[in-house]
Amino acid sequence: MPELGNCDGLPRHFGDAMNTTFAVSVEIESALCRSQALSSFPKNLTHSSDLQVETICGGKVIIIGDAFDTDFGNSYENHAHGDPIAVLRQIVDKRWGRFVAIAYDIQERTIAIYRDPSGMVPCYYAQTAERISIATDARAIIEDSGINAPIDWKSLANCLLAPDRRRRETCLKGILEVLPGEIAIITSDQIHHDLLWRPEKHIGTRLDISFGQAVGLLECNFSNIIGTWCRHYPNPLVSLSGGFDSSAIAALASHCGPTSLLLFFAESPQADERRYAGSVANRLGLDLDAILCDPRASCVEQNLSAARPRPSARSFTQIFDKAAAKQGEAKGASAHFNGGGGDNVFGKLHSSYPLADRFLHSGLSRSLATTAFDICGATGASLPMVLRQAMAAVRDRARVTAWPDTTEMLSREAVDLRDTQLHPWLEAVKNCYPGQRQHVRNIARATASTDYLNIVDTLPTIYPILSQPLVEMCLSFPTWFWFTGGQDRSLARTVMKTRLPQDVLRRKLKGAFDGLVYQIIDLNRKRILIDLESGVLASQEMIDVKTIRAALDAYGANETNVIRVLHLHEVEMWCRHWC
Numbered sequence: 351m352p353e354l355g356n357c358d359g360l361p362r363h364f365g366d367a368m369n370t371t372f373a374v375s376v377e378i379e380s381a382l383c384r385s386q387a388l389s390s391f392p393k394n395l396t397h398s399s400d401l402q403v404e405t406i407c408g409g410k411v412i413i414i415g416d417a418f419d420t421d422f423g424n425s426y427e428n429h430a431h432g433d434p435i436a437v438l439r440q441i442v443d444k445r446w447g448r449f450v451a452i453a454y455d456i457q458e459r460t461i462a463i464y465r466d467p468s469g470m471v472p473c474y475y476a477q478t479a480e481r482i483s484i485a486t487d488a489r490a491i492i493e494d495s496g497i498n499a500p501i502d503w504k505s506l507a508n509c510l511l512a513p514d515r516r517r518r519e520t521c522l523k524g525i526l527e528v529l530p531g532e533i534a535i536i537t538s539d540q541i542h543h544d545l546l547w548r549p550e551k552h553i554g555t556r557l558d559i560s561f562g563q564a565v566g567l568l569e570c571n572f573s574n575i576i577g578t579w580c581r582h583y584p585n586p587l588v589s590l591s592g593g594f595d596s597s598a599i600a601a602l603a604s605h606c607g608p609t610s611l612l613l614f615f616a617e618s619p620q621a622d623e624r625r626y627a628g629s630v631a632n633r634l635g636l637d638l639d640a641i642l643c644d645p646r647a648s649c650v651e652q653n654l655s656a657a658r659p660r661p662s663a664r665s666f667t668q669i670f671d672k673a674a675a676k677q678g679e680a681k682g683a684s685a686h687f688n689g690g691g692g693d694n695v696f697g698k699l700h701s702s703y704p705l706a707d708r709f710l711h712s713g714l715s716r717s718l719a720t721t722a723f724d725i726c727g728a729t730g731a732s733l734p735m736v737l738r739q740a741m742a743a744v745r746d747r748a749r750v751t752a753w754p755d756t757t758e759m760l761s762r763e764a765v766d767l768r769d770t771q772l773h774p775w776l777e778a779v780k781n782c783y784p785g786q787r788q789h790v791r792n793i794a795r796a797t798a799s800t801d802y803l804n805i806v807d808t809l810p811t812i813y814p815i816l817s818q819p820l821v822e823m824c825l826s827f828p829t830w831f832w833f834t835g836g837q838d839r840s841l842a843r844t845v846m847k848t849r850l851p852q853d854v855l856r857r858k859l860k861g862a863f864d865g866l867v868y869q870i871i872d873l874n875r876k877r878i879l880i881d882l883e884s885g886v887l888a889s890q891e892m893i894d895v896k897t898i899r900a901a902l903d904a905y906g907a908n909e910t911n912v913i914r915v916l917h918l919h920e921v922e923m924w925c926r927h928w929c
Contacts, residue, residue, distance in 0.1 A: 368398060368806060368807065368808045369398050369400050369804065369807055369808055369809060369810040369811075370398060370400060370401065370448075370470070370471055370472070370486065370801075370810050370811075371397065371398045371401075371485075371486045371487065372395070372396065372397035372398070372401055372414050372450070372471075372485065372486055373394070373395070373396050373397075373483075373484070373485035373486070373487075373490035373491075373494065374392045374393070374394065374395045374396075374412075374414075374452065374483075374484050374485070375392070375393045375394045375481050375482070375483055375484075375494045376391060376392060376393060376452070376454060376461050376481060376482045376484070377393060377480060377481045378459050378460075378461060378480075378481060378482060378536075378537070378538055391409070391410070391454045391456075392412055392452065392454075393481075394494065395412070396490075397414060398810075399808075400685070400808075400809070400810040401414055401415050401416075401471070402414075402415065402416065402417075404417065406437065407432055407434045407437045407453070410434035410437075410453060410454055410455070410456070411434050411437055411438055411451060411452070411453045411454075412451065412452050413441070413445070413449050413450075413451045414449060414450050414451070414452070414471070415447060415448050415449030415450060415466075415470075415471045416447040416448050416449060416582060417441070417445040417446070417447045417449045417451075417466075418445065418446055418447045418578050418582075419444065419445065420443065420444055420445065420446055420818075420819060433455070434453040434454060434455050434462075435453050435455050435460065435462045435535070437453065438451055438452075438453040438462050438464055438533070439464075439533070439546060441464060442464070442466075442531075442546045442547050445466070446466065446468075446817060446818035446819055447466065447468070447817070447818075448466060448468050448470030448471050448810075448812070449465075449466050449471055450463065450464070450465050450466070450471050450473045450484075450528070451463070451464045451466075452464075452484065458537070459537060459538060460535060460536065460537050461482050461535075461536045461537075462533055462534065462535050462536070463475060463484060463528050463533065463534045463536070464528070464532070464533045464534075464546055465528045465529070465530055465531070465532060466530070466531070466547070466818060467530045467531035467547040467797070467818050467821065468530065468797065468800070468813065468816040468817060468818060468821075469529075469530035469797030469798065469800050469801075469816070470800045470811075470812070470813060470816065471486065472486040472487070472527075472658065472801050473486065473527065473528040474486070474487070474488065474491060474520060474525050474526065474527050474528070474658075474659055475491065475525070475526055475528065475534070475536075476491045476492075476495045476497050476499070476524050476525050476526070477495075477536060477541065478495050478496070478497060479538070481494070481495065482536055483495040486658075487657040487658050487659075488520075488522055488525055488657060488658055488659040489657045491525055491659075497524045497525075498524070499522040499523055499524050499525055499659070499928075500522070500523050500928070501521060501522060501523070501925060501928050501929065502519060502520070502521055502522060502523045503767070503890055503892070504519075504767045504769070505517060505519045505520060505521045505660070506521045506660075506892065506921070506925070507760070507764040507765075507767035507768070507892060508767065508768065508769050509521055509660055509661065509921070510756075510760055510764060510892065510918070510921060511755045511756060511757065511760070511764070511765070511768055512753050512754065512755050512756065513662070513798070513917075514795040514796075514798040514799060515753045515773060515794075515795070515798070516529055516773070516794075516797075516798045517769060517771075518543055520659035520660050521659055521660040521661070521924075522659040522660075522928065525659045526541070527659070527660075528543070529543075529773075529774060530547075530794075530797040531545055531546060531547030531548070531549075531774075531775070532544065532545055532546065532547075532774065533545075533546040543774075545774050545775070545778055547818070548778055549775050549778055549779055549790045549793075549825060550778050550779045550781075550782060552821075552822040552823075552825045552826055553779060553782050553786045553789075553790070553825045553826070554711075554782070554783070554786060554825075554826065554828070555826040556826040556827055556828075557711055557827075557828050559827075561831055561834055561841070561844075564827050564828075564831055564841055565841060565844045565845055567823060568823060568824070568827075568841055568842065568845050569845040571819060571820055571823045572598075572602065572820060572842075572845060573602055573605075574819075575814055575817045575819060575820050576599060576602035576603055576606065576814055577602075577606050579603075579685075579687070579812055579814050579817075580603050580606035580607060580609075581606070583684040583685035583687075583810075583812060584607055584608065584684055585607065585608040585609065585610065585681065585682060585683050585684055586603055586609060586610070586683060586684065586685050586686070586687040586812070587610045587611075587612055587674065587677060587678045587681055587683035587685070587686050587687065587809070588600045588603060588609060588610065588611050588612070588686075588687045588688075589612055589613075589614075589670075589674070589686060589687065589688050589689070590611045590612065590613050590627045590630060590631070590638065591613070591623055591627070591689065591860075591861065592613070592623030592624075592625070592626030592627040592630070592854070592861060593623075593626075593689065593692075593854075593857065593860050593861070594692065594839060594842070594843065594846075594850075594854060594855070594857065595689030595690075595691075595692025595693065595696070595815060595842075596688070596689030596692075597626075597627075597630045597689075597846075597850055597854050598689070598692070598842065598845075598846045598849075598850065599687055599689050599814055599815070600630060600634060600636075600687075601630070601633075601634060601846060601849040601850055602849070603687060604634045604635075604636060609634075609636060610636075610637075610639070610677075610681040610683055611627070611630075611631055611634075611636050611637065611638045611639065612638075612639050612641070612673075612674060612677050613627040613638055613639070613640045613641070614640075614641055614643055614669070614670055614673065614863075615640055615641070615642060615643065616642070616643045616863055616865055616866040616869075617642075617865065617869075618864070618865025618866070618868075620861050620862045620863075620864065620865060621643075621861055621862060621863045621864075621865050621866055622861070623861040624638075624640050625853075626853060626854050626857065627640070629851045629853055629854060630850060630851060630854055632851075633849075633850065633851045639677060641673045641677070643666075643669045643670075643673075643863070643866050644669065645666075645669070645866060645869035645870045645872075645873055646873065647668065647669045647672060648665045648666055648668045648669050648870050649665070649668060650665050650870065650874045650877065650878060650916075650919060650920075650923070651877070651923065652668075652923060653665075653920055653921075653923040653924045653927070654668065654671070654805045654806060655801070655802065655805065655924065656923070656924050656927035656928075657927075658801070660924075661920060661921045661923075661924035661925075662799075662801050662802045663802050663805060663920065664802060664917075664920060665870060665916060665919075665920055666863060666866055666867050666870055666916075667802060667803055669866070670803065670804075671803065671804050671805065671806065671807060674686060674803075674804055674807065675804065675806075675807040675808070675809070678807065678808075678809045683809060684809065685809050685810050685811070685812050686803070686804055686807070686809055686810070686811040686812065687811075687812050687814060688803065688811055688812065688813050689813075689815065690796065690799060690800065690813045690815075690816070691793070691796035691797075691799075691800075691813050691815045691816040692815045692839070692842075693792070693796075693839070694792040694793045694795060694796035695793055695796065695815050695816065695820060695821055695824050696815070696824065696832065696839040696841070696842040697789060697824065697827075697829060697831075697832030697833075697838070697839060697841070698792075698832070698838045698839050699785060699788050699789060699792065699829065699832065699838075700728075700729055700838070701729075701739065701785070701788060702722075702725055702731070702735075702736045702737070702738075702739035702740040702743065703739070703740070703743050703783075703784040703785035703787075703788050703829070704721065704725065704785040704828075704829035704830040704832065704833060705718065705721050705722055705725055705736060705737075705740040705785075705830065706740040706741075706743040706744045706783065706784045706785060707783040707784060707785040707786060707828070707829045707830060708721050708828070708829075708830045709740070709744060710744065710783050711783070711828070721830045721833065722736050722737065722740075723836070724830070724833040724834060724835065724836050724840075725833050726836070727833075727835075727836020727837070728833045728836050728837055728838045728840075728858075729838075743784040743785075744784075747783075747784055749784070753773065753776075753791070755768065756914070758897075758911060758914050759893055759894050759897050759898050759901070759911070759914055759915065759918060760892065760893060760894060761891050761892060761893060761894050763891050763892070764891070764892045764893070773791070773794055775790050775791070775793075775794045776790065776791055776794070778790075783829070785829035785830075786825070786829060789824075789825060789829060790825070793816075793821060793825075796813075796816060797816060800813055800816065824841075827841065837856075837858075838858070843855050864913065867912075867913050867916060868912065870916065871902075871912055871915070871916055875902060878902070878915065878916065878919045879898070879899060879902055881919055881922055881923075882895065882898055882915070882918060882919055882922060883895050883898075883899070885922045885925070885926070886922060886925040886926055886929050887918065887921065887922050887925060893918055898915055898918065901914070901915055902915060
């Protein structure tokens with residue numbers, strides 16, 4: 351097997367992340383007496399400088415990360431002598447942000463771990479007879495626990511099938527993930543996972559308000575969210591794509607104080623958003639730093655997520671990471687702000703399911719015709735197509751729970767390892783309307799994509815639109831509101847109508863970096879093919895090497911397949927780190 355090469359500008363040691371990292375060890379079967387056990391909790395806690403640590407409940411609960419008060423003002427009551435796990439359960443309604451909370455009930459020798467629903471702070475753990483090892487990466491867990499953690503090929507197959515469908519089982523045996531919104535209760539002889547943040551509690555709680563009322567509520571909430579993040583991370587560096595979501599964040603952040611804007615563009619027309627990003631910068635009166643992406647800055651021989659228990663990093667984002675780190679330092683920024691999750695939270699459903707929702711809520715009415723034509727305008731679908739999909743969703747309300755899989759270039763053996771178990775968020779909303787379930791599924795997919803950018807930077811990456819209060823409010827609105835006027839994300843666009851230029855507000859299409867990916871493949875075609883033909887995935891019969899070779903030979907006829915090849919190679923590089 352070829353050895354991994356060194357790439358200039360990238361870390362020589364995988365997992366040397368400098369932001370959003372922590373590790374903690376908790377002894378649950380210690381020979382110490384119980385009073386001594388409390389004094390040793392938490393043991394060996396380490397964390398990156400961007401994560402704060404707060405101790406509550408008399409030292410029996412720790413919160414790692416940014417935990418803000420839900421009412422944007424009043425402080426959380428600290429129950430110094432309460433049941434630590436009961437106190438932990440209250441945090442879901444008291445705090446939001448990006449954090450992991452850990453409680454230790456010494457009397458019951460029980461550990462509880464809660465991860466906030468944004469998913470912005472990774473959280474994995476492993477259990478041995480002596481301790482629970484909790485961390486943001488697998489390396490720290492293995493070093494603390496001493497476990498052997500070989501690759502779990504079933505989990506890896508599911509990662510290849512649906513990278514954004516997170517399972518509690520990671521791609522390394524013995525290491526589990528606490529999914530966003532979950533609480534894990536761990537004792538010496540059992541582990542139980544359950545949702546603490548429950549999406550069904552927030553779905554459709556405002557179905558009878560007007561569109562205008564919804565706009566007012568969303569404007570206040572969105573502004574408060576951005577304001578809170580900006581107070582905590584002043585002078586953010588906003589990654590401005592030229593699309594609506596990042597532009598909205600930039601506009602609201604600029605009203606809070608100094609804000610820096612950064613745009614990446616490539617040589618292909620689809621990846622050059624300088625026109626739209628420049629329009630936003632001019633409207634806000636801010637400078638825009640635009641950086642041309644050089645495909646040679648990507649090192650396909652390394653996967654920056656190799657220290658984590660599942661592959662998540664992409665080769666082409668290495669280019670963004672290095673440039674963003676330099677720009678953040680030059681601007682004196684305190685964090686990167688990213689618009690990721692905007693499509694998902696702001697209801698870009700691109701389906702007829704909201705029409706089914708309106709029918710199931712209100713029955714036959716003239717308003718159904720308005721919603722049907724709005725969906726046609728937003729999606730470009732014909733009216734018969736919209737009506738057929740909506741009627742099918744009404745008849746078969748379970749159809750929306752399926753998660754989209756990508757089977758291309760995988761072996762039959764890998765596809766047969768597909769896990770059909772529902773994501774816990776979807777299990778919780780299985781009795782809700784079809785559009786509501788799709789909305790929840792889309793948000794769950796977004797929370798799986800918060801850990802692939804700026805991995806080795808000193809500055810954290812914040813996804814403000816995934817903030818819990820904003821997610822909860824967006825779930826509460828009628829799904830058909832998001833299509834009002836024939837535009838997707840209509841509520842959010844209306845909120846920003848006086849803050850953003852019209853050409854950005856009215857955009858329906860987005861830029862894409864496919865051309866940059868093609869350039870990376872062109873530069874590394876031979877290496878990629880050799881690695882996949884002779885690599886770990888092939889030896890484990892996870893991939894169809896013949897199809898991969900044909901895709902590279904026919905490059906230009908089906909470029910989407912070539913992008914899939916690069917993703918498989920990224921996973922191959924992750925596997926080599928653990929084999």
